Amino acid sequence: MKYEKLIKALTHNGYKVSYFENADEATKYITDNVHGVSVGFGDSATLESMNLAELLSKNNTVVDPSICSGAEFYEIGKKALLTDVFFTSVNGVAESGELVNIDGTGNRVAGSLFGHEKVYFVFGTNKIEPTLEKAVWRARNIAAPQNAKRLKYNTPCAAKGDQCYDCSSTDRICNTLNIQLKKMNGMEAEVIMMNEALGL
Numbered sequence: 461m462k463y464e465k466l467i468k469a470l471t472h473n474g475y476k477v478s479y480f481e482n483a484d485e486a487t488k489y490i491t492d493n494v495h496g497v498s499v500g501f502g503d504s505a506t507l508e509s510m511n512l513a514e515l516l517s518k519n520n521t522v523v524d525p526s527i528c529s530g531a532e533f534y535e536i537g538k539k540a541l542l543t544d545v546f547f548t549s550v551n552g553v554a555e556s557g558e559l560v561n562i563d564g565t566g567n568r569v570a571g572s573l574f575g576h577e578k579v580y581f582v583f584g585t586n587k588i589e590p591t592l593e594k595a596v597w598r599a600r601n602i603a604a605p606q607n608a609k610r611l612k613y614n615t616p617c618a619a620k621g622d623q624c625y626d627c628s629s630t631d632r633i634c635n636t637l638n639i640q641l642k643k644m645n646g647m648e649a650e651v652i653m654m655n656e657a658l659g660l
């Protein structure tokens with residue numbers, strides 16, 4: 461099977477792995493299975509492109525700080541840390557089974573680690589790298605600059621979204637880099653993998 465090595469490694473690391481040929485199939489699976497709970501979101505171009513927050517809000521209470529700014533962002537971001545379920549993507553994933561995420565304010569990474577009954581990691585195959593080193597490189601030099609560009613931040617990488625310049629900008633989105641080695645204790649975690657390029 462395609463991606464057999466990654467699926468085996470993620471399963472070994474404690475994640476439930478659900479594989480779909482495309483985002484439509486994954487979206488149907490998610491909306492069929494997440495009902496009657498509170499759902500927090502981490503900022504993600506992948507989740508945005510799937511319109512998941514809006515779709516899940518039909519049957520759940522959705523808490524999505526990514527649509528807020530200023531003080532409201534922090535207020536809603538704190539609430540998202542204590543929802544039943546949390547959705548995030550990843551900036552990179554290694555075939556050896558580690559999930560890599562960079563964060564500027566920390567709400568997305570924090571939500572992926574603690575406070576929920578279940579966390580969903582949703583990503584397309586463009587996030588997959590053969591080694592942990594390459595997944596970290598991808599997070600720093602592809603995902604972060606392109607996200608800075610998408611969010612129109614005042615960082616040197618945002619102009620072209622081409623590479624990391626290791627800036628000290630107040631808009632820097634790379635203040636922490638989390639490598640999740642295995643599923644966190646005390647919660648369920650499911651990887652939703654889609655066989656197409658999604659997000660940054």
Ligand code: SF4
Binds near residue numbers: 624629
């Ligand atoms: S450290 Fe600065 S330049 Fe590098 S990707 Fe992050 S925001 Fe961009």
